[in-house]
Amino acid sequence: MKVSRKIVKIENHHTYLDIETDAGKYRLILLNDDIVRIRCTFAAEFKPEASYALVLTAWQDHMDELLQGERKRVEAIAVAYQDCDTYILWAAKKLNIKIHKNPFAIEISDKNGNILHSDLQEKASVQDDLGRIYHYSCMDDDDYFYGFGEKAGVLNKKKRRMRMHNVDTLGYDSELTDPLYKHIPFYIKLNSKNNIASGLFYNNSYDSVFDMGCERSGYWNTYSYFCADGGELDVFFICGPKIKDVIKNYTDLTGKTILPAKYSLGYMGSTMYYTELDVSADKAILQFLDKCKEEEIPCDGFFLSSGYTAGADGKRYVFNWNYDRFTNPQGFVEEMKEKGAALAPNIKPGMLTTHPLYKEFAAAGAYIKDDSDEKPQTDRYWGGQASFVDFTNPKGRELWKKHLQEAIVSLGITSIWNDNNEYEMNDLASICHYEGLKENVSALRPLMPNLMAFMAKETVLETYPNIRPYIVSRAGFAGIQRYAQTWAGDNNTSWKSLKFNIPVILGMGLSGVANQGCDIGGFFGPAPEPELFVRWIQNGIFQPRFSIHSCNTDNTVTEPWMFPSYTKYIKAAIQLRYRLVPYLYSLLVEAATEGSPIMRPLIYEFQDDHNVLEESFDFMLGSSLLIANILDKGAKTRQVYLPAGAEWFDWYTKKRYEGGQIIEVEVSLGSIPMFIRSGAIIPMSEELTNIHKAVGETLHLLVEVSSEAEFSLYEDDGITNHYKHGDYLKTKVNINKSNGTKITFTPEGSFLTPVKVVQLDLICHDIAPIQIRLQDRKLSMFLNQREWQASTAGWYYDMEQKTAKIKYSNINATYTIHADFAVKDLISV
Template sequence: MRKIRLSSRIIFASVTFVVLTFRAEAQEPGNYIKTALGVEIAVPASFSGIKKIRLEPVSAQVIHVTATAGTAFLPERSLMTVKQSGTAVKFTVKDGQGTVILYTDSLQVEVSSATGLLTYRDLQGKLLLAQSKSPLIALVPKVFSGEPSYQVSQLFDAQDNEAYYGLGQHQQGMMNYRGRRVDLVQYNTDIAVPFFVSNKGYGVLWDNYSITRAGDLRDYEPLGALKLFSKDNVEGWITASYADKKTPGDVLFSQPVSEISMNWLTDQHKFPDRIKPADAIVNYEGCVASGLPGLYQLQLKYAGYIKVWFDGKLVADYWRQAWNPGAAVLDLMLEKDRKVKVRIEWVPDGGESYLGLTCLPPLPESVKNTFGLSSESGRELNYYFIKGKTADEVVSGYRLVTGKAVLMPKWAMGFWQSRERYKTEEDILSTVKAFRDRKIPLDNIVLDWSYWKEPEWGSQEFDPARFPHPEQMIRELHQQHVNLMISVWPKFNKGFAVYDGLDQENFLYKRNIADGRRDWIGKGYQNTFYDAFNPAARTAFWNLMNRRLYSKGIDAWWMDATEPDMHSNLPVEIRKELMNPTYEGASTTYFNAFPLVNAKGVYEGQRKANPEKRVFILTRSAYAGLQRYAAAAWSGDIASRWEDMKTQISAGINFSLSGMPYWTMDIGGFSVEPRYEKASGADLEEWRELNTRWYQFGSFVPLFRVHGQFPYREIYNIAPETHPAYKSMLYYSRLRYRLMPYIYSLAGKSYHQDYTIMRGLMMDFPADLKAANLNDAYLFGPSLLISPVLGYKDRNRKVYLPEGQGWYDLYTGKYFKGGRELNAAAPYEKIPVFVKEGSIIPAGPEMQYTSEKPADPLTLFVYTGRDASFRLYEDEGTNYNYEKGAFSTIEFSYREDTHTLVCGKRLGSYNGMLNDRVFNIVFITPKSAKGIDFKRKADKTLRYSGLPMEAKMY
């Protein structure tokens, strides 16, 4: 029995750290049980709350860790993981000096016999990860909705220069989450995924479904945690001044403020009733200081226009519509007791007021070099440690545990046109005709919400007044080789037959109805969501979709509001009430997993109804394991602003590093500032340039998709054909289709080799710390370095070329050495794109849709200077025969020492495969600059019939 004397407590974010002094009676070694699948280790009674730890190798590189506060482990019950083969992994267990050590062929896991602390090393003894000795209660008993549970936490030590990536999709512009607090809670523009990748050769998948904090586990403090000084230098508050927007220089009244916390719909009473938010402009002025020096992280929540200055420097300039507030983190470095002047200018949006400002003080020394995970509710401590020499190996381990990223239909890699929204059949058909007439490539058109009769949200039925012939409309689209994706919400309005049927089966959450809330459509309708955790409810949901939509020929599903977002701007505690209880249990325990089980029902339903046609789902929220359900995610209802475009880069990279390869965004942004709605003059030109730059960026992400509120987002509605905006968007659309052999090969690799398409630079250049943490550039596949242009009228941008090799300008072929920063040219029509030395990029013919032509002739652009390789992947494109081996690959390899390109033997086959084809080869060298010109005469031409061939550069 361990004897412990508590000396003090420090409470962080309801997670209890305990600073201890104790003397302990040593635990006798050998207190473990080896099983067929792993080892169970008894832990002395201690502050952690853990009594037993279980280690089970899933593979030589993946260890499943569970810990319980009971005497026996609970039956395994996981939504995010897939059942393993059952084949035991080779391992041994040994007693060490006060430790129990489990060995696999790849790593060793040490468990302290005295404390239960875990340490992970490779077989050479190199440290990978160690549980922190900073005491933390791992399992704190809780009760939610009458169900016993635990608050579950772990704290790990951070190594020198360690960085953390992944954790889903967050929009604060951060790449590396070390020293940051990351809230894993589903929200319109935030996606929670409890999986992170470290640059030290491992990742951790946290098998928990409740709201979780990662990194810094402390609570944000109110603004009053800082010393506050008014505009007139009176200590104790800052000054809030209110004016009418029409006469902003005339202050109507002022008041002292020491807290800014209008975060939710329930906080609207905090805005002064002496002026309406829609009429107001508010200025907060004063100074802040602290006796504790260091980095303060200020969390800003906002709607409307917001600007923030520190000591006269503008550090924030944002806008967001009130129905979907945004969030940002502002870094403020404070010297001891030195005042920093703060000014905030806020123009609320419409009739609601959302503004919050809180702060996270500098990290205490005791937890400064740690990284934690803490979840509100869980049955046990449950996570997977995943070793990998590269980030790709770590992601592969994640997919071993959670499932393969199934291959999307090839057409999904083409261009999607969408808007909020096409209101009639004529809107849809005339848009597609305009694309085809103008020869703008198109593969998919999206029908957003409200195609149903206004009161019948959830009917999944076309309004016959606006869509009188849906089957015929879909046939006409298919005849033009265009697919139709349709919006399907998990929402049902009260008062029509579908609602009543689901209600009778007890498939609906009831609280939103009982609370009497109404939505914002027409007169407002009572509504709620179905319980996607219930297998029978999922079946009913799919059957409804199948009967009323899929049977008509619908090709793909847009699963909106899957957080679930039953009513916008409610505090998370009320959101949990609205989905309580779930079929699985308390909503607190399962809150984050709704998008996973919702996608599961649709994927499994369609595969059963039609085993041949690939499922494709686009969902606004996601969770670990989503990739196995043919689901991609997009970044939600972001704003049409330059700063929002920039935050998409780190959001997409970290989402991809969370193990899910298919991500997209609303090119152009969804929510539109009023100045753009009927833009003219300078506003119109900025709107066109913003969309052009975003479109250029969007052509190099896994899924190429335009969407947003009015103005209409078709390129011919953004600018006339003679305008550089139109010309540039058309150029990048055509380039995307030319690169389809490259792009679809990356998709194939994502399934067959667990690849990641949108790549943070830490994946390929982990030793280059400058590259690894860039939040404004990434690799698209193995070869293309993408650097979006992020400012209005910018005609150059700084581009860092990772060290250790050379780079070629995509458009000119000019060669540059790596490890340097360029002031790269960025004319209106183009963004900087560089090609990695030692690359082979296959390109096909010009196309209007992905299935129009086979990739013949195939142009191979060979960027010399280093050895290079690329595996061309091809299959039937729309079915699941690839799972049965129906695909082909051709390995292209270039050897620098012999200046020879080898086209390897074709492996595999599939229906419709080209047996004979032409390869046009273009060699690019540092001394022979050649841009990606598809009209250029080839240096060599090969006629290929499946057997190895080679072409020499000289």
Template sequence: MQTYDDMMNYKGKQVMLQQYNTDVAIPFLLSNKNYGILWDNYSITKVGDVRDFQPLSSLALFSKEGDQGWLTATYTDQKNRAKTIQRAESTINYSFLSDMKNFPDSFKLADGMVKWEGKVSSGFSGLHQFSVKYAGYIKVWINGKLLVDKWRQAWNPGSAVVEAEMQKDKKYDFKIEWIPDGSESYLAVKCLVPVAKEATDQYAFSSEAGDEINYYFVSGANADEVISGYRTLTGKAVLMPKWAMGFWQSRERYKTQAELLEVVKEYRARKIPLDNIVLDWQYWKPDSWGTHEFDKTRFPDADAMIKTLHNTYHTRLMVSVWPKFYSGNANYELMNKNGFLYKRNIADGRKDWLGYPSTFYDAFNPKARSMFWSLMNKSLYTKGVDAWWMDATEPDIHSNLPVTERKQLMNPTFLGSATKYFNAFPLQNSKGVYEGQREANPNDRVFILTRSAYGGLQRYAAATWSGDIASRWEDMKAQIAAGINFSLSGLPYWTMDIGGFSVERRYEKPNAANLAEWRELNTRWYQFGAFVPLFRSHGQFPFREMYNIAPSGHPAYSSMLYYNKLRYRLMPYIYSLAGNAYQKDHTIMRGLIMDFASDPKVNDIRDQYLFGPSLMINPVYQYGATSRKVYLPGQNGWYDLYSGAYLKGGQTITAKAPYSQMPVYVKAGAIIPYGPEILYTAEKPADPITLYVYTGQDAAFTLYEDDGLSYGYEKGAFTTIDLKHSESGKTLTIADRKGSFQGMLQNRTFNIIRITPNKAKPLDFNQTPEKTLRYNGKQMMAKF
């Protein structure tokens, strides 16, 4: 699963498997004891501690004055501080639109601030959990300790779970400050008292609906084998096109054809590597959602635009496609005539945020899926659109409704009740697009980006991004755990909005201090984003192109450009990871428990991970930080990526992290292949390849290649070259090339740079290699 709670080890915790904008429901539990459980149920499910969070009134509450039974709530007009309302409250539950009526009559959220103050006491001793759903600025203190300090936009509330140790019957100071986000905003606070210690060693599954209990137990010698078993059950992770591993530029949104083309032109003029430009929602006429037709007043010649992207700029185009239709347009009428649309939202007269009535199609109906693809094919694929951004696939038919009403809006589905099948919509939606495109053009790789996912999504060439997250440091940090957890769920392709999607107002017209923070936030996020499976920048205003974040020569610009180019240099490594994700069921973004399961110190590390087998990534997520703590697992020595300096494992270090660099360490016993400098993945073959060999243990790596575009690899059209370094023999062996594909390189050059604990060498592509081998597909050996 992927959640927004910045957790890694869920022992004793609760996981809610429920599709939401920033939460992804994948019902696969992986244990560091080398087993997994695939829960075969499509309904909303609780895992782990399955008790319901309770209202604050389940604790003993005391007002500011000491009266028992409530907290003191103070509602203040920030424009007129003298205008306050104070009342006793024993619950805080403004969860949904329907709860807005419970605010004091004269209180206006847009100008307001609320405080809850007093004390709390519990009838239990131990670790108490507090869940906080919030929109706006929220701070929570318990006994003077600040546990929550967050912000989130109102149309997509966030959530957090925090913990506090409490002793039975002891009173603790309790305080909440909340500044709502606009005229509709949300806040709910609930709690969960401790359970007996033995209960924290147990995992329960509790689903809303099902005809029987079905689950699969998957065992293996290590985490890779367990995930391989998961994919045996749910499908192979089909290969994305190679260009998807490059950089994608996106924003909310490019409003005209000229604007989009100008951005790509600027990237090429500045020689910033780029493979994919993304066209977000509303390229159609404002009242024509679901037509998939370009608005000719803003996109006068979409065919020519796409040809220019392909032929002049060598750039791919991804477009946003929602499962949504405005009532009355031709596609709506066609889908409705065939009974393929959900009826309730239209019948209830609800309108979306633009003021139009709409609904979604029933992706559980195979004929509806087929027609949905045919509409995409007619208006988009035949024009040359390369990839599909399948947004709002929870499905988010209408935001900020209780889940009971969300289910009503998609009930019944073709297969049965929405309660029974609630979490599986994104799987079926992707299935229709994948199967439709493969039938239309069997040899053109499908690529789908979807906001929600479910078990088995990897078989439909679908990646997932983490939703409409906020542009805050704590949100950046939470993405590390989100990506790790998603990958541990068996799906290898994950990404996020580099820089965050939703932006605090202070960044829209920033003063000098806010501008400096904005640039550093984006720089740190970009450094992190270069080492996740898919490398993608997206968000609301301010614009996210690196030259719009900072001018050329600024440290932010220079650092982002460095990591962009480094990503492209690493393409032989990255594409080999993608090949292994299909051929060997491997995982690209690897929580440390995958490779260091015997080291108990890694169980709770949620801000470090391995990118492939060899690179340990350590994002910097605090403003102004120039160092961070990094744990180096003890089974290995480690090398600083940039300097080549050697460090012993089994220690926590303070790693240098200047503005321009994120700490990255290479595992001793690693071979990292780097390619030439390129501006897009297909610009030229990976020749020469520079092999950085990090000694200290025997090393091996398999270089994988295919044509990058077709499905020939499914029929064996690919090559592998095994690379092995012997520590005792001080030899590097490049084995016979295995396999073939049309257009492969017959001959290439391998430059070799060998780093030892006593001989550091920096990451410098201009340095003279220690050995150079001219390879023709037959085994070669270099002796050191």
């Protein structure tokens, strides 16, 4: 065992600091004012820099050419160190980095003296006799831990031990199963005493474990640790002080969420049932779309399960169309488009040894090799023995791209569903090409799904350079958000899954993956009972990925209309989803630029309210809407905690509540408890029935004006890459209270919006406006609601909703709405 106990040598190289201890070598780099890299090896020298995960670097990296379109190179910040006898001080702009000499340990604090991270002295970094590396960190009783990627259970992971390992967890328990499909070794620590958040990202893709205080020894202070099966200790400390800051900085490091086509926010149909029909699976899917239209349920696409690739032996062969089930794939894709639906076919990276293309890939050296680096490694897979495409090999990538283009993308398909891509390989000594560096698969396994998604994106863009790819991936490592939307795999059909999939999704959002969701209605198990199905739809409409997907074990198929007497609730919920698309799309753009989650735990928005430190099931949709779904069978009431620091308004009645209290509301089967935050700005569309084809000419804005706020409403054509060249419209909406109540609209960009009419709903709880002006023009006030509805401009006060409803023709320039709330003295007149 090797333990770094004391410093024996220090070298300052201007933009980095090298430290040699009696066991390991360390290199400290201040990447920018918010990110400190601490790299450690117990070998004689550091390995070559070669990371697929990082998009922000300050050094030459072996992957620079491959990732040149997304990687940013910066100059590391030069910091002179001070020798303070027992420790070395590296004083940066925001941080003080104290490196203790003997016993060796690194401590990071802010300029106010708050300790943000501290190694466990005498046990900071360790390599055991099996080659595993450990990093021990001091813990405080007031620490809370969030993130860790896709993890079951409640949001706060304190007192948890979690394994990082991609695995196909069919029918998992969303409260207890560990691990799941994703491997994201990143977490956020929030100290509730000083209210400061910070993050640690371990750039190591070996299987690993996080122990967040489960292990205890009386010889040491309370600690957590990270343990990886191999590689180097390459840890990035990331500043806050807000959780929002940590996530922004982390996604600067590993990448922002890719902006997919807008239709990805629509309802995406899916089921394994249709593609397992002996014949005419294509007709079943087209009939599904017709039924959606008949039931007035919007639908924008269909995830095509892998049954479309079934060979004569019934096994899945990627890139192989089954012509009994799909007689004319090209014509089928075109019919889907005519009906306003995109097709996202399922593809898998494991190729059975009986696959018609197996020998071609083997001859090209495109598979991961056995431990002799000579033959393709085979392993257990769905259907039998298979070899796995090596996406770290240019030959594997190019051959995959060739067949993906020929079999799928050339048909006009720009949506790709990457599935069964966990790379569950038992012989971890198998060899990957690794861009010529050669490395065991144990070091690279979770990176394969990232590179698979990267190839899907590249294939679509090379074929259709101006079309935005929509890629979905089940597995992934840190940075998967750069290429794909994800989902939480093959969940179990149960009330528990409905409930605990929420913190699974929220944890992913806190791990940089803003665009994700779960299979609505449950994937594995019998068909959901009607009440569970309704409640799951009512929750699923707020997830960025909204898809009802099933592989029911009772010979049924989960469809929106499966329980006719309940269809009205399903339809109402999905139609609400489509009303919120302008808001959701703006949030998706925020994720793509800032890294912000779309579904946000309450602690993300209300870090000052310690009552939400462990809230796992209620969440914010963006910054303006609190969602408190019904998650328990037979519920008649729902208790909701409304965070302090805001006032809250019931979505339906506009009843006002003070923050910082628990309320109880009555609920029915049609209820979705939703609360509008003071200062909310929520853009909606009342006309949207299909994102592909419908044009929303009326923009409906719901605004609460009791506090100052800002929101950026984003529009573009939703499908092309023109937005990258300025063809977008970002309208900044500001509520200003400095001199009366003003709502200012400031547009940026060249996109010509289809919006012709704006309807502005102003929640005015205490007093109705006396006058509404558009710029300097007084708008007509109507006492009769029908007259207002028939008018082209004016306003009306809805007494029951305590809302001023304002209507006017859209203005493609900066303008302001003035609301005058002075009290009119009718007596003295």
